[in-house]
Amino acid sequence: MAEHKDFRFDTLSLHAGQQPDPATGARAVPIYQTTSYVFEGVDQAAELFNLERPGHIYSRISNPTVAVLEERLAALEGGVGAVATASGQAALCLAVATLMGSGGHIVSARSIYGGSHNVFNYTFPRFGIATTFVDVRDPNAFRAAIRPETRLVFAEVLGNPGLEVLDIPVVTEVAHAHRLPLMVDATFATPYLCRPFDWGADIVMHSATKFLGGHGVAIAGILVDGGRFDWAAARGANGTPLFPTLTEPYPGYHGLVFADEYGPAAFISRARAEGLRDFGACLSPANAFYILQGIETLPVRMARHVANAEAVAAFLATHSAVSWVNHPSLSSHPDHALAKKILPKGAGAIMSFGIKGGREAGRRFIERLKVFSHLANVGDAKSLVIHPASTTHQQMDGQALKAAGVGEDLVRLSIGLEDPSDLIEDLGRALKASQKA
Amino acid sequence: MEFSVAGSRVFAATGGKPFEGGKRTLVFLHGAGMDHTVWSFQARRFAHRNRAALAPDFPGHGRSGGEALRSIADMAAWVAAFVDALKIEETVLVGHSMGSLVALEAAGILGARARGLALIGTAARMAVHPDLLAAARNGEARAADMILGWSFGERGTVGGNIAPGVWMQGAGRRLLERALGGALGSDLAACDAYTGSDKAAARVRCPTVVVWGAADRMTPPAEGQRLASAIAGAKTVAVPKCGHMAMIEEPAAVSAAIAEIA
Numbered sequence: 001m002a003e004h005k006d007f008r009f010d011t012l013s014l015h016a017g018q019q020p021d022p023a024t025g026a027r028a029v030p031i032y033q034t035t036s037y038v039f040e041g042v043d044q045a046a047e048l049f050n051l052e053r054p055g056h057i058y059s060r061i062s063n064p065t066v067a068v069l070e071e072r073l074a075a076l077e078g079g080v081g082a083v084a085t086a087s088g089q090a091a092l093c094l095a096v097a098t099l100m101g102s103g104g105h106i107v108s109a110r111s112i113y114g115g116s117h118n119v120f121n122y123t124f125p126r127f128g129i130a131t132t133f134v135d136v137r138d139p140n141a142f143r144a145a146i147r148p149e150t151r152l153v154f155a156e157v158l159g160n161p162g163l164e165v166l167d168i169p170v171v172t173e174v175a176h177a178h179r180l181p182l183m184v185d186a187t188f189a190t191p192y193l194c195r196p197f198d199w200g201a202d203i204v205m206h207s208a209t210k211f212l213g214g215h216g217v218a219i220a221g222i223l224v225d226g227g228r229f230d231w232a233a234a235r236g237a238n239g240t241p242l243f244p245t246l247t248e249p250y251p252g253y254h255g256l257v258f259a260d261e262y263g264p265a266a267f268i269s270r271a272r273a274e275g276l277r278d279f280g281a282c283l284s285p286a287n288a289f290y291i292l293q294g295i296e297t298l299p300v301r302m303a304r305h306v307a308n309a310e311a312v313a314a315f316l317a318t319h320s321a322v323s324w325v326n327h328p329s330l331s332s333h334p335d336h337a338l339a340k341k342i343l344p345k346g347a348g349a350i351m352s353f354g355i356k357g358g359r360e361a362g363r364r365f366i367e368r369l370k371v372f373s374h375l376a377n378v379g380d381a382k383s384l385v386i387h388p389a390s391t392t393h394q395q396m397d398g399q400a401l402k403a404a405g406v407g408e409d410l411v412r413l414s415i416g417l418e419d420p421s422d423l424i425e426d427l428g429r430a431l432k433a434s435q436k437a
Numbered sequence: 438m439e440f441s442v443a444g445s446r447v448f449a450a451t452g453g454k455p456f457e458g459g460k461r462t463l464v465f466l467h468g469a470g471m472d473h474t475v476w477s478f479q480a481r482r483f484a485h486r487n488r489a490a491l492a493p494d495f496p497g498h499g500r501s502g503g504e505a506l507r508s509i510a511d512m513a514a515w516v517a518a519f520v521d522a523l524k525i526e527e528t529v530l531v532g533h534s535m536g537s538l539v540a541l542e543a544a545g546i547l548g549a550r551a552r553g554l555a556l557i558g559t560a561a562r563m564a565v566h567p568d569l570l571a572a573a574r575n576g577e578a579r580a581a582d583m584i585l586g587w588s589f590g591e592r593g594t595v596g597g598n599i600a601p602g603v604w605m606q607g608a609g610r611r612l613l614e615r616a617l618g619g620a621l622g623s624d625l626a627a628c629d630a631y632t633g634s635d636k637a638a639a640r641v642r643c644p645t646v647v648v649w650g651a652a653d654r655m656t657p658p659a660e661g662q663r664l665a666s667a668i669a670g671a672k673t674v675a676v677p678k679c680g681h682m683a684m685i686e687e688p689a690a691v692s693a694a695i696a697e698i699a
Contacts (some may be wrong), residue, residue, distance in 0.1 A: 006606060007595070016604075019597035051453075052482040053689040054600035062601035070602035080611055081603040227611040232500065260450055263474035263499070264611035265603060272602065354448075 002285040009076065009192065010299045017071030023174025031289045032064040051256075061276050065285035069292050073212075073222050076191040076295075077204050080227030081268040083276065084220060084288060088187060089115055090281035091221035095183055095203055097279065098245060098271045100151040102128030107145040107152070109166070110138035110403055111159035113207075114388070116185065117400075120154075133403075136164045137334070142174045148236060151243070153180050157196060158188035159340070161352045161388050161412045163326050165335035166340055172200030179234040179242060187211070187379070188348045192302040197226040199342065203267065208291045210379025213347075214301055218290035220283050223271060227264035246270055252278075268374075301381070301417060306346030308423060309415040315424045316353050321361075323409065327351035349415040350378055355434060359408050362387055365434035366411070371418060371426040383416035383423055440493075442515070442522045448500035449473065449493035452484025456491060461527040461552060463699055465492035466516065466536030466543075468558070469624035470573075470584070470616035472499030475533065478688035483699060488529075493519060497620045505620035509535070509631040513542030520547060529553035529699045533684060534656065535628050538563065542633065546641040553698035554645040554668075557691060558653055558681045560660035561635065561667070563628040573625050576618025581610050590652040590680030605685065638667035644698040645671040648691060650679030672697060 007015065021030050037056045039045035047053045056062050070082040085091040096106070108120055110133040120131035120210060122249065134141035136155050146153075153175040155166045166184060175182040181202035190211045196204050206212055208220035234242040241247045246266045249255040253273060258266040276282050294301075313327040325332070328339035328347035339347040355361050366374050372385040390408050438456055440447045448472040449456070456462075463483045465476040471482075473492035484490040495512060497505030506512045516539060520528050528551055532540030537559035544551040572580035582608035585606055592598055593605040613621060645668045658675060665671040674694040676687045684691045 006585075016594050017596035017598075019595070047482065047689070050481060051478070051487055053478055053692065054598075056601065064601075067598075067601040068596075071598055071604050073597045074602065074604035074607055075596060078607060079604065080607040083602055146587065227607060230615070254453060256453060260448075261453070261474070261477050263472060264608055265474075268602065287462065 008144050012072070012075045013298050014296050016075035017068040020043045029065055029068050029289060029292050032284050033285055034063075035059050059285065060280050060282045061272060063282075063285050063288070066283050066288040069283070069288040069295075072223070072292065072295060073206070074224055075192075076193050076201070077224045078093070078197050078226075079204065079224040082222055082224040082266045083268055083271045084208070084222050084283040086221065086281040086283055087219045088205065088209060088221035089119065090184070091205040091207075091223040092116055092185070093119065094271050094275045094279065094281065095205060095223055096124065096129065096152065098267060098275055099181070099243060100218035100245075103149055104152075105147050106131040106154055107142055107150055108252045109155035109159065109164075110134060111136055111162045111164050112154075113160045113185065113187075115226060136166060138168050139167070139174050142171055146174075146178050146180065150178070150180060150297055153182045154184070155182070156188065156349050157194050158184040158328075158350065160188070161350070161406060161410065163328055163333070163335075163347070163350065163352065165328055165338045165347065167338055168196055168199035168201055168342060176200070179230045189343060190298060190302055191345050192299055193306070193345050193348060201325055202229040203359050209377070211302065211305065212290045212295055213232045213300065214297070214379065214381050215290070216377060216380040216382065218287040220287050220291045225268035225271075229267070231259045236278070249275070251256040257292060288395040303345070304417050305349035305415060308417065308420045309349040309351060310346065312413065312415050312423055312427065313351055315427065316351075319428070319431055321356050321435050323353065323356050325353040350412065352410050352412045354407065354409040355411055355431070357435060361434040362409060362411055364436070365430045368430040368433040369426055370429075371422055372413070378412075378414035380414060381417045383418055384414040386412050388412055440519075440523065443535050445496060446502040447493055447496070447519065449491045450476065452480035452482070452490035452492075454484045454490075456489055456523070458488070458489075458524055458528050460489040461529060461699070462489040462491060462523075462525045463529045463695070464516065464520065464525075464532055465490065466530065466539050467492070467495065467498070468534030469535050469628060470498075470613045470621035471533075472612060473681070474499075474612070475685055475691060476531075477602070478668055479684055479692050479695060482692045483695070488699060491523070495620075498616065505623045506627070507623050508563065508627050509538045509542055509633070512539040512627070513546055516540075516543040517546040520550070522644045526550060527552045529695075531555040531557070531695055532559070533557045534559065535563070535624055538628065538634065541637045541641070542614070544643060549642075551643045553645050554641060555648065555695045555698060556645070556661075556664065557648040557683055558650065558656050558661075559647060559664055560656040561638075561664045562660075563631065563656065565625045565629040570625050570629060571679050573617065574622035578614075578617070579648040580617060580621065581613040584613060585609050586668065587655045588681045590650055590678050590686055592678070592686055593680055593682060599688070600685075605682070609682070619649050634664060635667055638664060641668045647671050647675065648674045648683060648694045650681060650683045650686065651675050651677050652679060653681045653683075655681035
């Protein structure tokens with residue numbers, strides 16, 4: 001019997017989720033810039049609203065252009081389905097709101113994006129959801145922080161800004177031993193470098209604004225359901241269901257029980273049916289189109305991002321104005337061996353380093369850069385630089401900064417697609433200038 | 438909802454409405470290694486159209502207890518016991534792939550209580566390649582690869598699912614993974630061993646529709662046509678550009694076909 005192989009990653013990047021437009025034959029994904037869709041008749045309308053047939057009703061809940069992006073990411077990640085959102089932050093909030101309500105608790109890695117830290121530490125508590133932050137390199141810390149009311153374990157595949165590599169199988173084992181899902185933010189890795197479901201994770205989120213889009217022109221997020229977590233089997237010590245949003249009748253949809261109705265796609269179905277309907281943080285079709293344009297070239301871009309990053313990291317590691325360099329491609333990185341296992345194609349294009357001379361040297365360095373752009377983003381085709389202590393992580397106090405591994409000398413680079421010689425020359429000139437008082 | 442059949446726990450989806458006796462009831466029977474979730478759209482469609490819907494997980498599948506049954510005849514007897522246990526007087530049997538063979542056999546057992554029969558993605562013979570049988574029994578992931586590669590039309594292979602954001606290959610893989618090394622192997626063996634379709638087809642007396650995807654490579658259209666020709670008065674419906682998983686690839690077309698005999 002001929003064995004089937006799924007289309008490979010590069011092919012899926014270009015084709016998954018799309019048929020040539022049935023109305024026009026358009027090869028490119030059309031931008032369906034519409035809020036709503038004419039019903040074929042009264043019966044068809046009733047069937048759509050009652051989930052008796054699939055289709056589009058209103059673009060807050062689904063849209064044909066956005067659906068191509070969702071299906072493509074689900075295919076690239078090896079999941080069952082996806083929901084695209086207005087931003088990565090919206091994807092994170094949608095996941096949490098789908099899994100828990102007031103009284104819920106999250107165990108999160110400490111070294112995460114500053115925006116995620118903010119929502120966990122300051123915003124969710126206002127809605128009765130608490131978070132315990134732990135050292136991402138300590139599985140026992142995850143285990144120890146889990147409480148009866150914990151509903152989610154969260155971490156980033158590559159930590160921000162420390163580039164800690166998440167040992168996904170180990171943390172998955174901890175979460176699953178307590179019948180909890182592991183959700184990972186895979187923004188820095190993209191599915192090209194790491195497919196977290198292959199290592200056991202249950203939910204993946206991305207800020208698609210970054211490498212997936214790649215061009216720095218659109219804000220977007222995406223939530224992907226791995227489809228393996230058994231929500232119905234997750235019960236507490238007294239037998240109560242841990243995830244009633246998925247396993248108990250939902251009055252907001254005529255008593256629908258998502259785990260019964262959709263099985264492996266229960267989580268992502270509720271995220272759409274309730275989360276997009278009620279919270280409304282949907283992605284616009286135009287932005288979905290921009291992100292799709294980026295994904296078409298994701299494999300070739302990521303390979304170049306990684307190659308450039310490794311060249312830059314090697315350069316910085318030997319520079320006299322640099323006190324340390326943090327990139328998992330370097331043997332000095334604590335997770336170097338783990339990175340080779342989890343991220344065999346490379347550990348991404350984000351890195352940080354310490355500049356000798358502290359804050360003032362950092363200021364001179366950034367001001368002298370000509371190719372690198374000083375801004376608060378990563379994952380652009382263009383190379384970027386930022387000083388986290390004064391920007392992305394500025395809401396953290398000194399203790400939280402230290403705990404998150406952000407020192408005042410830390411400079412973060414996002415390596416783009418320019419000629420690596422130009423990047424190295426630009427960094428060399430700026431580093432030299434930074435050391436002149 | 439959960440029911441008890443011969444002392445075993447049976448889970449059956451009811452299309453979003455609690456099961457009520459006294460109505461004509463559509464019993465949806467899933468294929469090898471699958472479960473009730475493949476019938477979500479159709480079960481909801483009929484449960485909200487003055488019919489009752491039951492999409493049970495066969496024993497050893499999905500959320501039902503017990504061991505997987507080892508022959509199509511045993512599965513058909515189990516369906517009849519299920520119908521008896523729930524005191525259903527008027528049954529419309531809807532089966533997909535392996536489930537279609539079970540429905541065909543069960544129609545004979547139920548006799549006049551079978552008021553309609555819908556066979557989707559079906560064939561008179563469902564011989565299974567020895568490589569696939571062995572891989573499924575051994576719980577090898579390549580069994581899922583083989584099945585998925587043959588199961589879908591264009592929408593399921595490349596994408597463009599009518600259901601927004603759902604990757605059919607991924608969803609199918611997760612269902613099959615749950616049955617690897619267990620029910621999937623015995624289901625495929627049951628299909629492979631079954632040779633009773635001609636006799637069973639000759640016994641059918643109820644309105645019947647045979648539905649196939651025009652691009653079905655698992656049970657090619659000619660096979661569905663051959664089985665339909667053996668059933669008196671059977672209607673046929675070909676769903677364009679559709680593969681073997683017609684009820685999730687083209688849910689509305691399949692619901693419309695079932696409605697012709699339901």
